[in-house]
Amino acid sequence: NAGVMQNPRHLVRRRxxxxxxxCSPMKGHSHVYWYRQLPEEGLKFMVYLQKENxxxxxxxxxxxxxxxxxxxGPSILxxxxxxxxxxxxxxxxxxxxxxxxxxxxxxxxxRLTVL
Amino acid sequence: xxxxxxxxxxxxxxxxxANLPCNHSTISGNEYVYWYRQIHSQGPxxxxxxxxxxxxxxxxSLIITEDRKSSTLILPHAxxxxxxxxxxxxxxSNDYKLSFGAGTTVTxxx
Numbered sequence: 001n002a003g004v005m006q007n008p009r010h011l012v013r014r015r016x017x018x019x020x021x022x023c024s025p026m027k028g029h030s031h032v033y034w035y036r037q038l039p040e041e042g043l044k045f046m047v048y049l050q051k052e053n054x055x056x057x058x059x060x061x062x063x064x065x066x067x068x069x070x071x072x073g074p075s076i077l078x079x080x081x082x083x084x085x086x087x088x089x090x091x092x093x094x095x096x097x098x099x100x101x102x103x104x105x106x107x108x109x110x111r112l113t114v115l
Numbered sequence: 116x117x118x119x120x121x122x123x124x125x126x127x128x129x130x131x132x133a134n135l136p137c138n139h140s141t142i143s144g145n146e147y148v149y150w151y152r153q154i155h156s157q158g159p160x161x162x163x164x165x166x167x168x169x170x171x172x173x174x175x176s177l178i179i180t181e182d183r184k185s186s187t188l189i190l191p192h193a194x195x196x197x198x199x200x201x202x203x204x205x206x207x208s209n210d211y212k213l214s215f216g217a218g219t220t221v222t223x224x225x
């Protein structure tokens with residue numbers, strides 16, 4: 001049973017470009033969460049999505065960041081016009097529907113470097 | 116969610132039990148204690164969680180004091196691969212946001 005998958009694992013962008021990070025949840029999981037870990041800091045919650053719905057995006061920066069979880073396909077975290085401060089590790093987690101949404105299982109992360 | 120306090124770091128000898136303490140003196144009755152760990156450059160890994168009773172799984176044991184103000188994660192036979200940052204998180208059942216503090220950096224030495 002495959003775990004949470006994220007790609008790419010490493011992403012390099014120049015300032016002003018767009019970054020697209022993908023997350024495929026564990027099989028049977030319909031809840032997806034995105035977290036960001038800045039260098040030398042702890043993980044911070046960004047957004048919680050269920051299929052086709054954003055449930056809570058209170059941790060997302062107000063501008064340039066967006067997330068989606070379409071009916072088909074992976075969840076996407078999109079960062080437009082990246083700046084150096086966006087350099088971080090971005091982790092996706094998933095949990096099953098209904099019962100036990102408490103336990104989140106994390107993917108390996110995408111490390112974004114903005115030059 | 117209640118604040119948790121953990122030691123900044125600790126060393127452990129390979130093959131010995133590692134006992135990781137966590138204080139959560141303001142924990143409420145409906146808050147669970149969760150433990151995750153993050154091995155360098157990897158995503159956080161779920162270890163175990165509990166509410167009141169002690170819990171055990173294939174990875175670790177969780178001992179929660181009767182007053183629930185503190186708990187201990189026990190890795191029964193630490194290996195070098197257990198070197199990681201360990202996070203203790205107090206969380207209400209229906210609160211999906213995990214709040215990661217600084218955690219305890221555990222170094223297992225041969």
